[in-house]
Amino acid sequence: MAQPVLLCESNAMFENIIYAGSGLGRASHLRRDAGHLAQLAGESRALLAPMWKGNSLVLTGAEPRAVLLPAAGLREAMAAAAETVFLGLMDGAPVFASDLTPLSDDEAGPSLGPGTAFVNLREIGPVLPGREAAILAQAKGLLHWHRQARFCGACGSPTFSEQGGHQRRCTQPGCSTVVFPRTDPAVIMLVIDENRHRALLGRAPRFPAGMYATLAGFVEPGETLEEAVAREVAEEAGIEVDRVIYAGSQPWPFPASLMLAFFARARSFKITRDAHELEDVRWFTRDEVLAFESKGMFLPRRDSIAFQLISRWLEQG
Amino acid sequence: MAQPVLLCESNAMFENIIYAGSGLGRASHLRRDAGHLAQLAGESRALLAPMWKGNSLVLTGAEPRAVLLPAAGLREAMAAAAETVFLGLMDGAPVFASDLTPLSDDEAGPSLGPGTAFVNLREIGPVLPGREAAILAQAKGLLHWHRQARFCGACGSPTFSEQGGHQRRCTQPGCSTVVFPRTDPAVIMLVIDENRHRALLGRAPRFPAGMYATLAGFVEPGETLEEAVAREVAEEAGIEVDRVIYAGSQPWPFPASLMLAFFARARSFKITRDAHELEDVRWFTRDEVLAFESKGMFLPRRDSIAFQLISRWLEQG
Known part of the structure; x- marks a missing residue:
């Protein structure tokens, strides 16, 4: 029998796709229950990828690393966040990302940990470990979309986040348009x-x-x-x-x-x-x-x- | 020399992709000049694909066909359109599509030509000639997007159409966000x-x-x-x-x-x-x-x- 169904042995030609391969399980079934997500965010093992003014938190230095912080220590910052989204599970630990742009320079600076800084992923992505660049890319893509989808394109009313930040819904009952992260x-x-x-x-x-x-x-x-x-x-x-x-x-x-x-x-x-x-x-x-x-x-x-x-x-x- | 750059002879595996293959030249360079586009729309050979309430105009019957009408005979309807977009050139003739939803049942009905009707492309697409289904798909996709992008997602202000309907811009000078058709x-x-x-x-x-x-x-x-x-x-x-x-x-x-x-x-x-x-x-x-x-x-x-x-x-x- 000829075997032409799969025309190529493989066409995933590239081994080194930066911004992919986070290894994070997106666990999309968990997005459905907002109460359960809030409970997960309160767990001691919950992690947070903070962003501020479009930049991602990294440990700077000769070998830069993405920074995920224990969410437990950031309750106040998360309460002030413009948006918090659920990224998925990493070795069983729930991982969230928050847009901390509402924090002042003083609040967002040194208080988030020694040696860390908010850096444009575009600049630092290529030198981060691949999995880490991918997690920051997911956070950046999702949080950017929230900033661009705060109002309903169909009727102009405010929208609100649902599904752990993976959809937004129009607040105007007669409209109720649902939008999804844009790619x-x-x-x-x-x-x-x-x-x-x-x-x-x-x-x-x-x-x-x-x-x-x-x-x-x-x-x-x-x-x-x-x-x-x-x-x-x-x-x-x-x-x-x-x-x-x-x-x-x-x-x-x-x-x-x-x-x-x-x-x-x-x-x-x-x-x-x-x-x-x-x-x-x-x-x-x-x-x-x-x-x-x-x-x-x-x-x-x-x-x-x-x-x-x-x-x-x-x-x- | 091995020739592994192109891993497959071809992986455009499918010969019959409905909603693709319009044969229309999109002529995107023409989108830049709104005055020139308006002039093209006024030409006697200009064609219009009308849509109404999300439905596409077709000639019904045993062998349904997409309907493009001379734009010259539809000036009044086009002036009342919610949106008009430039699709491209067909054999040198400029082709536009209009969302005529503001027209009443009486206006949008028989006056657009004998034997024609506004039909959901989803129902009729599979039995239309391929090129025609593709043109209607392009019109439907673009006009749907305009309805969903009338307000700026970032600030809630109204947006306006530019580039022959291939982008929209926020009217709020401090924002000026530009958005592109969504796919x-x-x-x-x-x-x-x-x-x-x-x-x-x-x-x-x-x-x-x-x-x-x-x-x-x-x-x-x-x-x-x-x-x-x-x-x-x-x-x-x-x-x-x-x-x-x-x-x-x-x-x-x-x-x-x-x-x-x-x-x-x-x-x-x-x-x-x-x-x-x-x-x-x-x-x-x-x-x-x-x-x-x-x-x-x-x-x-x-x-x-x-x-x-x-x-x-x-x-x-």
Whole structure:
């Protein structure tokens, strides 16, 4: 019997997906009972991931670590929190995250523990242990969403948190719209020529000078991922692609994306750049990419799936 | 040279993805200039996909068709529309969609053309020509989002439409939050045993009696697609999976999902059902699934990616 059902042995191509792999059991069944959740938060083993003004609490130093504090010592801070959410269970211990933004500089500073600081996850994520970066990413994504969903989009009334922070409901009885944490799917793709010798890299105006990366863009309503890949490559570079192959995914909580990574095969080579989206876009050989450093050019940061797509291609040379 | 960059020849496994493949060029560069868009809407070749109370305009009858009407004849209706969006270009003709819900029953009824009716896309989608179902899906997804995003989630102020209906901006100058059309990524997966002889199918309480389908669930912040697949299968059926293989995607505008389809290999077989999510979940052999009809059981509708996943597995027997 042929075995074509699973077309690939595996296409979880990437071993090092930062912001994934928290190892936390989300225990979504526990979200249903608010009373039980409150009781869990009061347990002595309950842990809290504090955030403040969009930043995550870490132990700074040569080897930075995510900080989870015993919730028992933070009852006052949690009572003042803009929002507290239930993340899941870690080795049986319930883990929560709180947005402590209402605390003053004095309150949120030294009182949360020696050697700790609130740091932008975007800066520190790549050097944290993977599981820890993932827990902070989950907290950051969820708490960011709460700040953006305080009012009902349909009627403008305030909303309130339910299900341990995994949904919000409109307070206006005639509306009662329920909304869920938002995640925006984005496609990111390395376009390769037929012989796999050259890849298409570009730079958006917002990139740091010298950086070249894969193309990317958000999925729009009414298209498949594969259509989104082809549309973005055609729009930004005027290149047609024909084989669009899924390579992996990465949560990217800056602020709420899900990166869906693809390889795509170019059917055409003449570039027509969209000057609004890209400042430059070119075909590069492996040797040219490997010589980036000598020319003051560089690839995206190592925690990005863009880097992983490009590395995978480079390794095949 | 080995050629492992593209691990599969193709994993766009499905040929018949309903609600995708509109053939419409989204022409996103045209969204930037509101004046030019208004001019395009006034052109004699401009077309309009009308919607009313969430339903799409179709020509009913033995072979239903999507209806695009010349925008020139609908100026009054468009002026009264709750929202008008730019979908893209079809053979050079600009295509718009309007939410005509403010029109009365009398206005929205016969006046839009003989033989036409406003019908729920969910009912008629599977029997429309594919390209047409896709255009109506794009219109439905975008216009639904506008109804749900009229107020700013961050501050509660009204928002207004920009970019031809592809973003909304808060009217409160101190806030100015910009939001984009929402698409909720969901994973849907056929779990198969190691020998591919048996597959895991279940039924949610909301399913019509007798229907069994693949498991599915929304992606949460801070997880990869593969993690979401494993979590949902573990949560709903207590089954561990190890190989999670992407199979394809489908826009599902009921109301705003993007279905991301996977095969997954079971590592365990003993089912522990989540009674809250599923009314039943079982392992089925191919013969058992093929005998569904004789037992009053059936699979999901043919336009669903769930059906395609199951069919693909059945064909391998």
